[in-house]
Amino acid sequence: MLEIRNLHARVEGNEILKGINLRVNPGEIHAIMGPNGSGKSTLAGVLAGKDLYEVTEGEVLYRGRNLLEMDPDVRACEGVFMAFQYPVEIPGVSNTYFLKAALNAIRKYRGENEYDAVDFLSLVKDKMKLVEMDPSFLNRPVNDGFSGGEKKRNEILQMAVLDPVLSILDETDSGLDIDALRIVANGVNALHNEENAAIVVTHYQRLLNYIIPDFVHVLVDGRIAKSGDKELAFQLEEQGYDWAKDLHQPAPEAV
Amino acid sequence: MKKEQMKVYQKQFSAFEATLNGASEGRVHQLRRDAMQRFVEQGFPAARDEDWRYTNLNPLTGTTFVPAFRPVADQSLRDQAAAQALPLTHAVTLLFVDGYFVPELSDLDAIPEGMTVRDLSAVIDEDPSLTDSVVTESGTLSRHPFTALNTAFTQQGISIHLRRGVIAEIPLRLLFHSTSGTQPHIAHPRIVVRLEERAECRIFEEYVADNSAVYFNNVVVDVHIAANAVLKHVRLQEESENAFHVSTVYAQIAQAGVYENHYFGLGASLLRSNLHGILQGEGAHCTMNGLFLPFGTQHMDHFTVIDHAVPRCTSHELYKGVLSDETRGVFTGRIIVRQDAQQTNAMQSNNNLLLSDTARVDTRPQLEIYADDVKCTHGATVGRISKEQLFYLLSRGINRQQAQNILTFAFAGELVSRIPDTTLSDLMHDRIHKRLEASWKTT
Ligand SMILES: Nc1ncnc2c1ncn2[C@@H]1O[C@H](COP(=O)(O)OP(=O)(O)OP(=O)(O)O)[C@@H](O)[C@H]1O
Ligand SMILES: [Mg+2]
Numbered sequence: 001m002l003e004i005r006n007l008h009a010r011v012e013g014n015e016i017l018k019g020i021n022l023r024v025n026p027g028e029i030h031a032i033m034g035p036n037g038s039g040k041s042t043l044a045g046v047l048a049g050k051d052l053y054e055v056t057e058g059e060v061l062y063r064g065r066n067l068l069e070m071d072p073d074v075r076a077c078e079g080v081f082m083a084f085q086y087p088v089e090i091p092g093v094s095n096t097y098f099l100k101a102a103l104n105a106i107r108k109y110r111g112e113n114e115y116d117a118v119d120f121l122s123l124v125k126d127k128m129k130l131v132e133m134d135p136s137f138l139n140r141p142v143n144d145g146f147s148g149g150e151k152k153r154n155e156i157l158q159m160a161v162l163d164p165v166l167s168i169l170d171e172t173d174s175g176l177d178i179d180a181l182r183i184v185a186n187g188v189n190a191l192h193n194e195e196n197a198a199i200v201v202t203h204y205q206r207l208l209n210y211i212i213p214d215f216v217h218v219l220v221d222g223r224i225a226k227s228g229d230k231e232l233a234f235q236l237e238e239q240g241y242d243w244a245k246d247l248h249q250p251a252p253e254a255v
Numbered sequence: 256m257k258k259e260q261m262k263v264y265q266k267q268f269s270a271f272e273a274t275l276n277g278a279s280e281g282r283v284h285q286l287r288r289d290a291m292q293r294f295v296e297q298g299f300p301a302a303r304d305e306d307w308r309y310t311n312l313n314p315l316t317g318t319t320f321v322p323a324f325r326p327v328a329d330q331s332l333r334d335q336a337a338a339q340a341l342p343l344t345h346a347v348t349l350l351f352v353d354g355y356f357v358p359e360l361s362d363l364d365a366i367p368e369g370m371t372v373r374d375l376s377a378v379i380d381e382d383p384s385l386t387d388s389v390v391t392e393s394g395t396l397s398r399h400p401f402t403a404l405n406t407a408f409t410q411q412g413i414s415i416h417l418r419r420g421v422i423a424e425i426p427l428r429l430l431f432h433s434t435s436g437t438q439p440h441i442a443h444p445r446i447v448v449r450l451e452e453r454a455e456c457r458i459f460e461e462y463v464a465d466n467s468a469v470y471f472n473n474v475v476v477d478v479h480i481a482a483n484a485v486l487k488h489v490r491l492q493e494e495s496e497n498a499f500h501v502s503t504v505y506a507q508i509a510q511a512g513v514y515e516n517h518y519f520g521l522g523a524s525l526l527r528s529n530l531h532g533i534l535q536g537e538g539a540h541c542t543m544n545g546l547f548l549p550f551g552t553q554h555m556d557h558f559t560v561i562d563h564a565v566p567r568c569t570s571h572e573l574y575k576g577v578l579s580d581e582t583r584g585v586f587t588g589r590i591i592v593r594q595d596a597q598q599t600n601a602m603q604s605n606n607n608l609l610l611s612d613t614a615r616v617d618t619r620p621q622l623e624i625y626a627d628d629v630k631c632t633h634g635a636t637v638g639r640i641s642k643e644q645l646f647y648l649l650s651r652g653i654n655r656q657q658a659q660n661i662l663t664f665a666f667a668g669e670l671v672s673r674i675p676d677t678t679l680s681d682l683m684h685d686r687i688h689k690r691l692e693a694s695w696k697t698t
Contacts, residue, residue, distance in 0.1 A: 048650050049649070049650070050646055050650075051646075071649070071655075072646065072649040072650050073649045073650075073651075073652055073653060073654045073655065073658075075650075076649070076650055076651055076652035077652045081650075081651075082650055084647070084650075087647075088641075088643045088644055088646075088647040090644050090647065090648075090662070090665060091665065092664070092665030092666060092668055092669070093661055093662075093664075093665045097661075098648070098651075098661070101648075101653050101657065101661065102648075102651035102652050102653055103652075105651075105652040105653045105654065105657065106652040109652065141665075142647075158651065162651065162652065
């Protein structure tokens with residue numbers, strides 16, 4: 001589904017990604033861990049199409065097509081979804097209006113009928129139950145004044161409504177209390193199936209008790225320093241990233 | 256001042272006088288003559304005039320306009336106007352074509368009980384004490400030659416009068432339609448609105464035109480609000496993209512009276528809007544809300560004055576501009592608090608959103624405060640669409656155009672939702688959306 005080959009990217013002249021290789025197949029969940037500043041959000045941003053980043057080398061194939069050539073909205077319509085590490089507040093735009101505009105944009109792109117207000121509302125209310133969000137959030141402006149945890153839940157609500165093929169969750173677990181963590185993880189699990197895939201960026205092994213990854217990758221200084229299964233997360237938790245940093249092995253490719 | 260231009264206006268005035276026959280002896284005509292003389296003495300505002308420094312009037316003063324022809328009242332005129340206007344069904348509509356009131360095509364039968372709509376000159380001839388209300392430019396507006404010009408050429412103004420204690424539920428719409436002719440034409444609509452004590456109504460003033468018509472609408476609206484009366488005045492300016500529009504609204508508000516002005520500017524190649532609110536009685540309130548969205552090369556200049564003349568009055572002003580392409584916007588917000596006007600509470604803000612690198616806006620708050628016990632706040636901002644917000648919308652599948660429109664509405668929508676009529680508010684919302692969408696198709 002996703003094939004990243006030797007990806008290099010810069011931010012304002014500084015090279016942040018220094019040759020990423022990663023392959024994600026349908027039905028898989030990949031976890032990416034790594035120290036602050038190692039480039040996890042940069043990788044997520046490059047995949048979502050944020051123009052802040054300049055790709056200098058390498059390629060990304062998504063369902064056989066060049067992802068990097070697509071505009072960000074086209075990527076979303078093609079099924080790529082990134083849950084933001086820092087969801088953006090949009091005062092003056094209600095959550096419902098925003099979600100409906102997004103869903104209908106995607107449906108239109110796929111040649112499907114647009115939802116009317118009634119159908120949309122019943123869909124979104126259904127999905128809100130999944131993330132245990134109060135319907136009152138629908139009328140509030142997007143993320144405006146939401147608590148940190150509420151913002152993260154709102155990201156998962158969007159994911160649930162938009163039903164993406166490839167989800168990239170950038171530290172969706174950070175800032176969540178225990179209950180919210182469970183709710184968000186359950187949401188992600190409920191949406192997961194054999195056709196879609198997820199890349200879950202996290203700092204905490206704890207999340208991986210709820211969302212069981214098929215692979216864990218350690219990103220250090222813009223490269224994948226080590227890949228393994230979920231046991232790798234325990235090792236990291238115990239030994240810290242210095243241990244992974246010292247592994248001078250070439251960036252491995254996930255199988 | 257260009258002498259030849261003055262000569263053109265003087266010639267037109269003589270020709271106009273000649274058409275009046277006997278009527279040129281009346282009181283109204285003396286007012287016209289005086290006004291014409293004032294106009295000739297002053298000329299059009301010069302570039303060095305501080306109040307006009309951001310607006311180049313050359314395109315206007317350099318165009319020769321002919322007086323608009325009186326339209327022949329034909330149902331098709333009403334249909335043409337309706338085709339351009341907001342599909343508002345719950346209002347009583349008075350139709351004006353090229354500046355002329357057309358009673359035959361207006362809903363005169365539906366005018367609510369307690370409201371009278373009449374020819375202004377007839378009203379003045381009957382009751383000379385009204386003269387003052389018609390020549391307000393001799394007072395505060397003396398620096399407005401456009402008002403003098405309007406008075407000089409006033410052919411048929413309209414007087415709207417609401418009796419004591421009457422609350423008109425149904426809004427009154429003044430629909431101005433300008434047609435395209437072979438030559439650029441000029442019109443001088445004049446409206447006088449008087450609300451007696453405790454009277455309340457809503458007036459919706461709307462300017463529409465045939466596509467690409469070239470003309471100059473020089474409008475003056477005099478508003479008189481007696482004690483405890485309430486006027487909610489919504490204005491939509493959607494002139495043709497080649498039109499010139501100068502409008503002057505002059506509102507005097509008595510004790511505990513309320514005047515709300517909600518302005519929406521979409522049209523005209525050159526716009527100047529003068530809006531004066533004079534708080535003359537204790538406890539009076541004035542609201543000025545405005546939203547302007549110029550496209551292409553439109554120039555829109557808004558000059559507002561709120562004059563706190565007596566104690567304990569409140570004013571609330573919010574103007575927002577959304578500027579794209581190579582447009583130019585100007586906002587001047589003058590707040591005067593006179594020495595007597597203790598315990599004044601005045602709030603003003605002007606926020607602007609630039610959608611292109613070539614658009615420009617000048618904003619000037621001007622506070623003149625002569626009293627000491629006063630609460631007065633003001634603020635002005637000029638910003639752009641946030642890249643983070645834009646990317647957030649894109650990343651959810653919304654295309655760039657729609658995303659920008661959504662964010663523009665997030666900025667501007669507040670003013671639409673403040674319109675004191677939900678149907679009108681919804682229609683305005685759709686109209687502005689359409690306009691935003693159309694602007695993308697041309698670029
Ligand atoms: N706009 C920017 N300008 C300059 N440097 C930037 C910018 N954005 C990111 N960087 C730098 O790129 C590097 C990688 O940042 P990134 O956000 O990808 O890290 P991360 O792995 O997600 O870290 P964290 O775990 O703290 O979220 C950091 O050193 C950061 O300072
Ligand atoms: Mg990060």
